[in-house]
Amino acid sequence: MNPEPRSEGVSGMAIRGHLDLRCERRADGTTYISRQSFRAPIHLSKPHQESxxxxxxxxxxxxxxxxxxxxxxxxxxxxxxxVVLSTPGASRVYRARGSEAAICSQQLTVEEGAFLEWIPEPFIPQAGAKYHQRTSIDLAPGAGLLFFEWIAPGRVARGEVFEYESLRWELDLRVGERLLARERYTLDPATQSLAALKQRFPESHYLTVYTSGILGTAWPGERLDELNGEKVYLGHGPLEEGVAVIRAVCADSLAARELLGVLRRVLHEAAGRAVPRLGRLNL
Structure with a gap:
């Protein structure tokens, strides 16, 4: 997936921003940023080594x-x-003023023997919001991945629950040249697309995790099953090439955050890695 041609910076009432980041491994084993370029609405904080x-x-x-x-x-x-990529604050998309959606295009590449964790704070769509996200993940065979997504129902404290106009989610995940996962879905409160999310919890938070690099014999299936409970409904399953997916709906933000913390620990441990601390609650 190649980004569409675009002008950079601020144009009228819109922002055209980007992040171009490459990390590599030094001879002593430490990872460093070898290439970076970014423009608002993205800024990189000072990176640091952890675990x-x-x-x-x-x-x-x-x-x-x-x-x-x-x-x-x-x-x-x-x-x-x-590499661990994190966002210290939630992503918010506001009420649409016109017919265009806000668009985020993400290309993640994990080369041979590398590991990438993508763990953002929740995505919070406000009432009347329109948003389109496209994600492409390319993994070398055996590369490690933890890719988290967390979609909130809206600003629950303000009574905005599933009041956005539409969310469009697209994802392609490849290992080598082989396409292993493809998602295409639109969440629109005016249709039945939210029925499954609302069935278990009226204000459900939706979590997805794609993982790679955990050997089949080490897959923590029983530990994941034990996470189901009064406020969590979770399922998981293998794809191929060592890739697996976890889906969960949670009753509220506190349950979602607690689940996210537990999943990080369980999955890192199953892969034989230390858990990098992010300096956030339970993370």
């Missing part, structure tokens, strides 16, 4: 996304590197 990985925080210094805004992200984890 054998380079932790990079992506900060959005603006209020959030509006219709017509576009963000293109390209992240590469070079051979043998270990």
């Amino acid at each position: 054998g990985a380079l932790v990079v925080h992506l900060v959005n210094p603006t209020a959030g996304f509006f219709d017509g805004d576009r963000l293109d992200l390209r992240v590469e984890a070079g051979a043998g590197s270990s």
